[in-house]
Amino acid sequence: MNTRGHISDRVAQIQKSAIHEMTRLSKQVDDAAFLSWAKPTSDTPEHIKQAAIKAIQDGKVGGYSENAGLLPLREEIVRKLKRDNNINANPAQIMLTVGAIEGLSAAIMAIVDPGDEVILPTPTYSTHIRQVVIASGKPVLVPTIEEDGFILDLEAIENAITPKTKAIIYCSPSNPTGTVFSEQQLRKLAEIALKHDLMVITDEAYEYFVFDDHKHFSIGSIPEMQHNAISCYTFTKTYAMTGWRLGYLHACEEMIPHITKAHIPFAICAPVVSQYAALGALQGSQDCVAEFRDHYLEARNLMCDRLDNMTSVFDYQRPGGSYLMFPRILLDEGKDSTAFCKKLLMEAKVSTTPGIAFGPTGQGHLRMSFCVPLDEVNKAFDRMEKYFG
Numbered sequence: 001m002n003t004r005g006h007i008s009d010r011v012a013q014i015q016k017s018a019i020h021e022m023t024r025l026s027k028q029v030d031d032a033a034f035l036s037w038a039k040p041t042s043d044t045p046e047h048i049k050q051a052a053i054k055a056i057q058d059g060k061v062g063g064y065s066e067n068a069g070l071l072p073l074r075e076e077i078v079r080k081l082k083r084d085n086n087i088n089a090n091p092a093q094i095m096l097t098v099g100a101i102e103g104l105s106a107a108i109m110a111i112v113d114p115g116d117e118v119i120l121p122t123p124t125y126s127t128h129i130r131q132v133v134i135a136s137g138k139p140v141l142v143p144t145i146e147e148d149g150f151i152l153d154l155e156a157i158e159n160a161i162t163p164k165t166k167a168i169i170y171c172s173p174s175n176p177t178g179t180v181f182s183e184q185q186l187r188k189l190a191e192i193a194l195k196h197d198l199m200v201i202t203d204e205a206y207e208y209f210v211f212d213d214h215k216h217f218s219i220g221s222i223p224e225m226q227h228n229a230i231s232c233y234t235f236t237k238t239y240a241m242t243g244w245r246l247g248y249l250h251a252c253e254e255m256i257p258h259i260t261k262a263h264i265p266f267a268i269c270a271p272v273v274s275q276y277a278a279l280g281a282l283q284g285s286q287d288c289v290a291e292f293r294d295h296y297l298e299a300r301n302l303m304c305d306r307l308d309n310m311t312s313v314f315d316y317q318r319p320g321g322s323y324l325m326f327p328r329i330l331l332d333e334g335k336d337s338t339a340f341c342k343k344l345l346m347e348a349k350v351s352t353t354p355g356i357a358f359g360p361t362g363q364g365h366l367r368m369s370f371c372v373p374l375d376e377v378n379k380a381f382d383r384m385e386k387y388f389g
């Protein structure tokens, strides 16, 4: 069907996602080694499924919940935020969302007016850029410092602030680089945000997957930031609950009703069956989180070891968190990351994601996921070693 003239400018300018394009192409390749998705390959732990099954059997999931989510779940989240994020919250400061994604979208919709500028340290998760565009805001991409491990360039961020700047959005641990922004850097970022009275919207989807001596720090735990931070979290990564579509955000009590006004037209409430599953996740044993983390650490170490054998093809920064890394392609043909990744898929049967999908500073790189079985990492690297000779 010809859609010309019917599609909003807001949506028309959004490019097709390179991640989904690589997934589509990978399906055409028999037995591709698949490092393209930032999606846990483990299944949701059994006790979480059982909590959902029980809620279904008890007839609890057929209606909507409160727009902000079930109160007992928000109370559990308050305990989790205190224990793991050092955030002192109350249930009125929590909103359950359809994954972290809908929380981020609702937060951005609540904050950004058409033409407002939003600073994003890049390379970054491309959905954040699209969320700003859908809100008719202007993404301002500020490169991170790759040679220091893709850390924040705080001076460049401050220099990018104009009278139109409304917010800063970052994810830590980062998709795609795996960088964990340090407490020290985030405290400085908070000072900049407060000096210019900007909102900071965080995506902390990978908060539990942090390695070595890195520590996850939530900027929302800084008391002075209570009116300037919206912190977004998810069950997707922590408990391998991708398809359940459940996340939540924390903001000050005055902000939540406004974010709720943006949340209702898109979702009304988060899926109720998933909210019961999440209650099971938070009230049950946390061993599964440690098991996932241990696996990702092992897979990261393996991927780094294998990359150490390919120093003429890739250079990389060792990721301190998430389950993603973002090697630089040293070969000339890597300058066009999309062409490089397509060729790698078609000729070596290894599926990765072109770096350009994560902003202009991502060009010349590719993203590799290590949330896969160790065999998959080995399969991909055996093929690449052979392919690049």
Ligand SMILES: Cc1ncc(COP(=O)(O)O)c(C=O)c1O
Binding pocket: 038, 039, 098, 099, 100, 101, 102, 125, 171, 174, 175, 203, 205, 233, 234, 235, 236, 237, 242, 245, 246, 247
């Ligand atoms: C940084 C980041 N945020 C959010 C998401 C999606 O989270 P959710 O499933 O909670 O919407 C992803 C998924 O890959 C991600 O990498």
